[in-house]
Amino acid sequence: MSAAGRPAPTDRSAPADRSARTGRAAPVARTAPADPAAASDATGSSRPRLDDLIQAERDIVARLDEVGIDADLDAFSVISNIYRAATAIRRHMETRVLAPEQLSWTAFVTLWVLWIWDEMEARHLAAEAGITKGTLTGVLDTLERRGLVTRRRHDDDRRLLSVRLTDDGQALLARIYPAFNAEEAAVADLVSDADRASVVTGLRDIVRGLPDLDDT
Amino acid sequence: MSAAGRPAPTDRSAPADRSARTGRAAPVARTAPADPAAASDATGSSRPRLDDLIQAERDIVARLDEVGIDADLDAFSVISNIYRAATAIRRHMETRVLAPEQLSWTAFVTLWVLWIWDEMEARHLAAEAGITKGTLTGVLDTLERRGLVTRRRHDDDRRLLSVRLTDDGQALLARIYPAFNAEEAAVADLVSDADRASVVTGLRDIVRGLPDLDDT
DNA sequence: GGTCGTTCGTTCGGCCCCGAACGGTAGCGG
DNA sequence: CCGCTACCGTTCGGGGCCGAACGAACGACC
Incomplete structure (x- = not known):
């Protein structure tokens, strides 16, 4: 990481004293x-x-x-750790499992949902993947261009759109999902046995309760 | 939500039977x-x-x-609930607290970090906000254009960039953060007292352990 | 004093992401 | 049969997001 020609020390930073700005002495x-020293990114x-x-x-x-x-503080800890963990996991999965296949997290989730449920109408697919229909259009454009999914208009109701995996898409999922799930297991193992159940139920409570909180 | 002229039933969907496709009978x-019926989005x-x-x-x-x-399944539950909760929270915060101020989650987090630490060099700011420096450039462009932050080159090391809030930025944060934190509290309250501590420590374990898992 | 290796922030291309607006489609009630 | 109203997926504009490539700045070493 650091070796020969020597970096360029740079870290004479450190947030200094702001008391002048806030007009309050810093009590703690x-x-x-x-x-210091190289954050990968x-x-x-x-x-x-x-x-x-x-x-x-x-x-x-x-x-x-x-x-x-x-x-x-408790509230802050809960929210910030959820978000940090989520982005860390996403990035981990993307670099470790998905990048070799040129897939983004969302593209993978979309394919995965189709893999599980075989054929789906667009709006359901969007909901399951956790994105809006507008976003789904773009994602499907990408996946279709790469020959992983197909779009098909319904004959009886021409507003509707059915999406399904191609054989290539199916093969792709069968190939990478085991690795994906193994990596999920590795991440989940970072949580102690004592905490794991609480983590899951706690987060489920949030997912379940948030919609009600939305319109208050 | 549904009222007069009547919708257009549409939901004659439901994933039907795939056994033909998989070549296996569905055992369960x-x-x-x-x-059915209207997902907001x-x-x-x-x-x-x-x-x-x-x-x-x-x-x-x-x-x-x-x-x-x-x-x-356990691993899947852990990972999927973390991600679902995170995006749900983000969306909740964006629509409830941030949208009126025309702020995205990332823009808010960036401002918030600056609010806490007063002045920061770009790479530290990016790290704290959980984004790459490339992304930060764009975010700062937006925030600077709106007069919420200022960029300043270091005199002694002209590679470095210091970012700080303008008075407007400071006022904005002081105005909206209470509401933001209150909403955080409301979300955190969705988790039972019994689970809350485990959720936090469990997620922290992930955040802490993931970097090591990255290079294995 | 000129390399050399490193770090900085920016730029670039490609994708994701959303909300709002938009055509096309469908059922209903008059 | 003709509006009305609701729903479908797409389009559009603006932003976020990343990794890779880039030019400028810097320190160290010969």
């Missing part, structure tokens, strides 16, 4: 988010240790406290 | 994913009940079993 010493600071993650969350509250805002 | 009765089938979510996951295994694939 906060650790800078920094990240976007992973949110390379190789975080557990302490770092927790410390970072504490820093947030300290900072918010400075500005006189009483934020709900 | 599976519930169709369907979703993309939410992954409108208003799912808990039983539906669990049943759907079981259906997956049943289907995989048909094709002779022994998938890890």
Whole structure:
């Protein structure tokens, strides 16, 4: 990673003191988010240790406290960790399993849903894949161009569109899904046995409850 | 939602029988994913009940079993619920809190990080916001154009770029963050007290462990 | 003082993503 | 049979998103 000609130290950064800006003295010493030495990219600071993650969350509250805002740390932890985990997983899957096949996460999910349910009307497919119909149109364009799916208009109701995998698409899924699922297992194994059930039910509660929260 | 001139029933769909295709008889009765009557959009089938979510996951295994694939259901549940929850939360926040201000999730996160840490160099900002530097360039273009952040080149090292909020940006965050955090709390409340701690530690374990899993 | 290897942020091409607007289709009620 | 209304998938504009390639800046070493 770093070897010969020597980098260019660069990290004389570290968020310095902002007290002048906020007009308040900083009551607690906060650790800078920094990240000396090479972050591969976007992973949110390379190789975080557990302490770092927790410390970072504490820093947030300290900072918010400075500005006189009483934020709900637990809530923040829940939401931020869900989102971080999700993007980390997506990226992991994309680079490890999907990239060799030139597939994006969404393209894969779409193919996978079709693989499971064999044939589907567009709006259901969009819902199952978790994207809007507008997005699905573009995704299908890509997949169709690559010969992985086919579109077919219904004869009795010409508004409807049925989508299904081609043989190539079917073969592709049969080839990569085992690897995908194995990788899923590896990720899930990062969670302790004690926590796993709670993680699943907790997240399910959110998925189930959010629509109701949407229109309040 | 449905009223006068009457819709157009449409749902004579339901994934029918695929046994012809797979060449295997369907051993278990599976519930169709369907979703009769109006899905608002993309939410992954409108208003799912808990039983539906669990049943759907079981259906997956049943289907995989048909094709002779022994998938890890627990792993699937973990990964899929993380991702579903994350996108649901993102969408919820975007429509409820961010849309009125014309902000995307990423734009908000970027501003928020700057709000917490006051001034930051671009690569750190990208890492904290969980995006690549390439993406950050575009996001900063948008935010700068709207007068919410400023770019400033370092004098001593002209490769580096410091980003900070403008007064407008600061005011914006102070205005919307309380609402954002309140909404976070509402979402977090969907998780039972018994599960909440496990959810957080479980997800943290994933975030922490994934980078190591990346290069195996 | 000129390489050389590294790092910085930007640019590029391709894809995903959404909401809104749009034609086309379908059923109903008058 | 003709509006009306609702639904279908597509199109459009604007943004986010990534990896790869790029030029500029920099430090180290000969």
